[in-house]
Amino acid sequence: MTNIHRRGFLLGVGGATLAAAASQQPLPDGSSKVKSQSADDVTRRIARYVVSARVENLPAAVRKEAKRTLLNWVGCTLGGSRHETVDIAVAALAPFSGPAQASILGRKERLDVLHTAMINGISSHVLDFDDTHPTIIHPAGPVASAILALSEHRPTSGSEFINALVLGIEAECRIGNAVYPAHYDAGWHITGTAGVFGSAAAAGKLLGLSEQQMLWALGLAAAQPVGLQEMFGTMTKSFHPGRAAHNGLTAALLASRNFTSSEHSIEAKYGWASVLSTSRDYSRITEKLGETYEISVNTYKPFACGVVMHPTIDGCIELRNEHKLTAGQIARVELRVHPLVMQLTAKQSPQTGLEGKFSIYHAASIALIEGAGGVKQFSDRAVRDAATIALRERVATVVDSALKEDQARILVTTTDGRRLEKYVEHALGSIQRSMSDAQLESKFTGLAEDVLPADRIRRVMDLCRNIESLPKAAALARAAAV
Amino acid sequence: MTNIHRRGFLLGVGGATLAAAASQQPLPDGSSKVKSQSADDVTRRIARYVVSARVENLPAAVRKEAKRTLLNWVGCTLGGSRHETVDIAVAALAPFSGPAQASILGRKERLDVLHTAMINGISSHVLDFDDTHPTIIHPAGPVASAILALSEHRPTSGSEFINALVLGIEAECRIGNAVYPAHYDAGWHITGTAGVFGSAAAAGKLLGLSEQQMLWALGLAAAQPVGLQEMFGTMTKSFHPGRAAHNGLTAALLASRNFTSSEHSIEAKYGWASVLSTSRDYSRITEKLGETYEISVNTYKPFACGVVMHPTIDGCIELRNEHKLTAGQIARVELRVHPLVMQLTAKQSPQTGLEGKFSIYHAASIALIEGAGGVKQFSDRAVRDAATIALRERVATVVDSALKEDQARILVTTTDGRRLEKYVEHALGSIQRSMSDAQLESKFTGLAEDVLPADRIRRVMDLCRNIESLPKAAALARAAAV
Numbered sequence A, B: 001m002t003n004i005h006r007r008g009f010l011l012g013v014g015g016a017t018l019a020a021a022a023s024q025q026p027l028p029d030g031s032s033k034v035k036s037q038s039a040d041d042v043t044r045r046i047a048r049y050v051v052s053a054r055v056e057n058l059p060a061a062v063r064k065e066a067k068r069t070l071l072n073w074v075g076c077t078l079g080g081s082r083h084e085t086v087d088i089a090v091a092a093l094a095p096f097s098g099p100a101q102a103s104i105l106g107r108k109e110r111l112d113v114l115h116t117a118m119i120n121g122i123s124s125h126v127l128d129f130d131d132t133h134p135t136i137i138h139p140a141g142p143v144a145s146a147i148l149a150l151s152e153h154r155p156t157s158g159s160e161f162i163n164a165l166v167l168g169i170e171a172e173c174r175i176g177n178a179v180y181p182a183h184y185d186a187g188w189h190i191t192g193t194a195g196v197f198g199s200a201a202a203a204g205k206l207l208g209l210s211e212q213q214m215l216w217a218l219g220l221a222a223a224q225p226v227g228l229q230e231m232f233g234t235m236t237k238s239f240h241p242g243r244a245a246h247n248g249l250t251a252a253l254l255a256s257r258n259f260t261s262s263e264h265s266i267e268a269k270y271g272w273a274s275v276l277s278t279s280r281d282y283s284r285i286t287e288k289l290g291e292t293y294e295i296s297v298n299t300y301k302p303f304a305c306g307v308v309m310h311p312t313i314d315g316c317i318e319l320r321n322e323h324k325l326t327a328g329q330i331a332r333v334e335l336r337v338h339p340l341v342m343q344l345t346a347k348q349s350p351q352t353g354l355e356g357k358f359s360i361y362h363a364a365s366i367a368l369i370e371g372a373g374g375v376k377q378f379s380d381r382a383v384r385d386a387a388t389i390a391l392r393e394r395v396a397t398v399v400d401s402a403l404k405e406d407q408a409r410i411l412v413t414t415t416d417g418r419r420l421e422k423y424v425e426h427a428l429g430s431i432q433r434s435m436s437d438a439q440l441e442s443k444f445t446g447l448a449e450d451v452l453p454a455d456r457i458r459r460v461m462d463l464c465r466n467i468e469s470l471p472k473a474a475a476l477a478r479a480a481a482v
Helices: A015-021 A042-052 A060-080 A084-096 A113-126 A140-151 A158-179 A195-206 A211-222 A235-256 A272-276 A307-323 A339-344 A360-370 A386-392 A437-448 A454-465 A474-480 B015-021 B042-052 B060-080 B084-096 B113-126 B140-151 B158-179 B195-206 B211-222 B236-256 B272-276 B307-323 B339-344 B360-370 B386-392 B437-448 B454-465 B474-479
Strands: A330-337 A395-399 A408-414 A419-424 B330-337 B395-399 B408-414 B419-424
Touching: A042 A158, A042 A195, A042 A211, A060 A113, A060 A140, A060 A158, A060 A437, A060 A454, A060 A474, A084 A113, A084 A235, A084 B236, A113 A140, A113 A235, A140 A158, A140 A195, A140 A235, A140 A474, A158 A195, A158 A272, A195 A211, A195 A235, A211 A235, A211 B236, A235 B084, A235 B211, A307 A330, A307 A339, A307 A360, A307 A408, A307 A419, A330 A339, A330 A360, A339 A395, A360 A386, A360 A395, A437 A454, A454 A474, B042 B158, B042 B195, B042 B211, B060 B113, B060 B140, B060 B158, B060 B437, B060 B454, B084 B113, B084 B236, B113 B140, B113 B236, B140 B158, B140 B195, B140 B236, B140 B474, B158 B195, B158 B272, B195 B211, B195 B236, B211 B236, B307 B330, B307 B339, B307 B360, B307 B408, B307 B419, B330 B339, B330 B360, B339 B395, B360 B386, B360 B395, B437 B454, B454 B474
Parallel strands: A330 A395, B330 B395
Antiparallel strands: A330 A408, A408 A419, B330 B408, B408 B419
8 A cells, every 4th residue: 555644645634624625626516416497597498498389379470480481491402402512412421321211402312311401401501592690590501401301200290390490490599699709709600509409409399309308409419519610611611500400300319219418508517608608698598588589580691602791792783783883994892891701701712612602802703793692603613703813803801890790891993093982781681681572582493493393493482481281391391302 | 872971981091091990801711722731730730641651550569559449449339238328329310220231239230330330439438438548538439439330331451440440549639639638628528529530530541531531521520529528427428429430430421522621620710629629739739640659548447437536446445355344334435536536527416327427426435335346336226226325425525636637545434433544546447557458358258248148259359359360340340249
């Protein structure tokens, strides 16, 4: 035995002195003993809400917005479904897929529910054309991808589907609100990190989880955040919501069989919010739960790229059209932009369409040249166009912290010395200038026209608008596949 | 058009003044333009090393340690294979599994490669009996689970397997070294967060990825960290290495088809190390790469629980045996322990065996009563044993920052007033008192005896010891299945 005297172990003193001689440790026992709800019991409160919320209690305006969100998501997913990113993911993972349980939108392949959720999640985000919440979460991707695939395996009515969609979005966006902007500013891609809660909650709702099981599903979700901003401009960006759908669905399936997890996964000392964010406001998760709905502040993009570039594109298109500008007339472009623009979209020389979606220089140039910011303006071809490259080298940026995220100031100096300016107070597609139903349908048609025949496009839009009356939500998935 | 004069946009000044009037933004373009290797190009350097490293260059001692690591991992996986955690995971996910491509160790089910990797990863960790690196990474779980399953789908020789095992462990542990302890102290379960790099690198090696593809595989891995310490004591803890195996394998498979990602996923401003850790030392990733091997400092547990409790268990067993103590003779137990013991294992009243693995009170009590710390001592039955519960209520703890992680001081006061002490300088199983080959084989036999017949146990151990001569590593997986 080692000589413990020599090492200072005081044999002559009892426990009390021993305790006083060193720092007493608190007892951070976060185990399952604590069953009651406290003010801080936020994971339980969101779990309880999701488990108990009924579609009959959703206000009509919320249900309407859910159908707009669904329509926009289906359109974006169809539009992205033939992208090389999706081709690769299907080719790489199909050899490991389970039974042909669910439909990949816009394609002929059918994969198991988990892989289908992932692929549809990738398709829905690859064009960077999907919906946006004020936290910059793209809410539908993780949630709708998970539950539409699940609805083909487990019979789900259209109204159950809409309820789960709203609740999943509620969970992910409220949890996102609690950590935004610190969590986002740290470099996380919040759609994948908060989104996994959304897919777990929504899938868990359809699986009929108990409150206890929903707690575990959220715990399994908390352990699987996906996505770093470093991946922007690569295929991995769209992998994030796809994988979040896959992870949340896996979490809900495991929890449905009583796979245990923490019951305090969000608020615990070593839980999701503390580990993944330097600041937290848990009241954003629980305040007015069941009274206000995050889907009410969801927005839809008119342009197929990072939302922070939208005010610039909007203003450039307006300047071009007002002054009938051509590229040759433009000597210099100066952009004053929100700080996030330069955090997220500062790529000066994009080489691919995906990189172009994160280049404010490309976005301004192509908007001035083509008067548009759609899928074609962010293709591989577009970023390699000589005239666009030449113009983007004449674009300069200035960060202006006084601007809001949906604002920009643009100054174009022409070769003949004119100074043309535009201030965008609220970008097209922002909550103040939200896309109308007609604009959303036009966007949908444009996205789907190379994927589905015209009559099928109309049928899929009808199914989105009428989803609440469908006995089986799966009918939508089947109609949107090839 | 909004009046931009009123809003302070100075039309009278040119670009230079505009630029000077607000903070000029640096250009953090992390795109694929930068192809050359710089001192900071750590992701590329680890990718290049993994792609180019050859088994012939591994020192004999490294190959020997790899086989010890493999033997220990197979034993732990067999021992955990019948745990309720694994039963649930298989039942929940089998309906979504692809073809029966790979063998679940210790069980009869065969699932696709991805699900098999996940299930074996869960089995290997569920007893908390697996290997431990100084970063507290359990290195084999994510790596061996991924590549053993893959070896059944893609022909892999035993020496290729050992090379990939060493390289995967090298990647995950070096990346772990770069952020330890800050990353761990923040609450991440490092086995799942760094482990995903290990499974991606090892699977990518077997898939023959190019340097470019390996960079993308590491990028996809960086985007998918798994695991929070909050999950300790629940089934989700063992899900972490299982999911890390699944995620890394998915990353490598996608990269093998040219699914793109960041090329600077570790060291970029919004990359893995900056986002997931408050401090970083990238030299730990690149220093002596190919000269020293992290597997050389891998250790193997003699006790089936969190490694930070090992010195306490070791000392309690010695005290019991030296003094022939019975529970009734013990009035009080005082433990002086490293701070991590109270961070990780402070559960006072564990209700399940899994929680018992994170209760220093249970660990000390059961070690004093039964003179052991094996699988049976951390079962549901053991934590509910009345005598153990009664004794653990007489256990007090004191944090002592002067102690190292493998040290503890124990003071037992007997009912007849004796004061019995024990100082453990290096716990059994630590690098200074590493398990011998014979001890590892005895551990293996104990873990496997209720799972496989005796002759099969001997055959599986032989296959581990002789893996380098096997034409197909898959033979090991098949022999270890039921």
